[in-house]
Amino acid sequence: MIMGDAEAFTREFLPLFRPVPPTRPGVCRICHSGPNNVGDTGGPWATCASCKRTTKNLYGHTQYVVPISLTTTNTQLYDVLVRKRDPNGPGGRRKRADFLAATVSHFYHQHAHCLQGLAGGPFTLVATIPSNNLDTPAKAFHIMWQVVERVGALARLWRPLLLEADTMFAPVLADRRAHRDAFRVPRSDRLDNARVLLVDDLFVSGAHVQSAASALIEAGAAAVVTLVIARLINPASKDPYSAGIWKQACEQPFSFDCCCICDRHDRAQNPRNL
Template identity: 80%
Template structure:
């Protein structure tokens, strides 16, 4: 998918997206959701409780998760990502895979320098996370496989399959929002050693899948792992005093592909 097509495709669906806040007090430095307050000071933790849990007991993890958009469960973007629905656009029915590919292509074109800055240089490998659904064991493919193959800037760095489900016994672990260093295995370690990896996924919920995959890549010698996810699921009704404010801010601020949570000019401002 070429850039002009991606920009035109996403233009009519801009209302589906919500801006992701940059790292600042009250925004998790990993997933850009709202962390809990520290009991002894009342100040927000640097990372949310979910990211603290999913980055423990691993060989390594990525501190760099870049969501394109925030979402909640009652949005059309969530329906596309989770309920696998296509979209109705001005040109008729728009396929889910094409929409996701256009979203990734447009964002990557705009923010490749932001992503490479986190990785410490140009990416040398692109990976996706295989399906780890306990109801669909041993299904190695995922919608993001199709998406990455359609993005012209990423397809040359795509080496399927790098990550494979290690054992079906880990599917319930990840479904319970717990990470595990043995949940995924690397099929071709030689491709990973020394690589700067862009790990592309559709929805970041707890981080269990992303961080388990990042751990496997790092254990196989990856020099850096940056996770690019289409959406970060946020729960405005959670007990976190920050999540509702983050979502309200996201609904009040217009979304633009010109800014991301790395280069957002709102960096450092309050929610």
């Protein structure tokens, strides 16, 4: 997808997106949701309970999840990602795949340097997470495979690195639990010192993402950074932070010009913006 097309496409859908906060006290350093309080001090944990659970007992995990937007279950963005509905903008209804490709393309063009900074250098490989449908090889890969194919900067690096090891792990992942054996990398695809960008559509608990990252790291990847279109957040959560994060996100205009990574760097350099 040509960058000009992606920018023009996403412009009419800006109201669907919500800005993602940078890492700070009260924002999970991995997934940018709201963590629970530390019992003894009353302050926030550095990571949320979900990320603590899904990073346990793995060979390795990604420390960096970069959502383009926050979302809740009652938004059009959630309908596009989960209910597979075509988005409806001022110009009318558009194809879901076009919307997803334009979103990833525009964001990556603006923030490739942010993502590469987390990986320690330019990405050498791009991966997507397979779905639970193993009926045919074409259906074994999530729609994000088709999306990445349409983003020039990512398509040339994409390889079918991940396979679902066994359908027995589908219920485990559905129960929001990660497992180091849920995915496998073919033996022919050794990833020695590779810097991998893992692209997915929706981050809920992190079970799929962290299980996939574990397989990539076990196969030799030096770094795995995950780019997701949206991080699902629950404003009604028992933690004292998620509601505030969502409220702030709804009050601030969204722009593709900033992300939760470069915004974090800006805040570190300009404490007055905190």
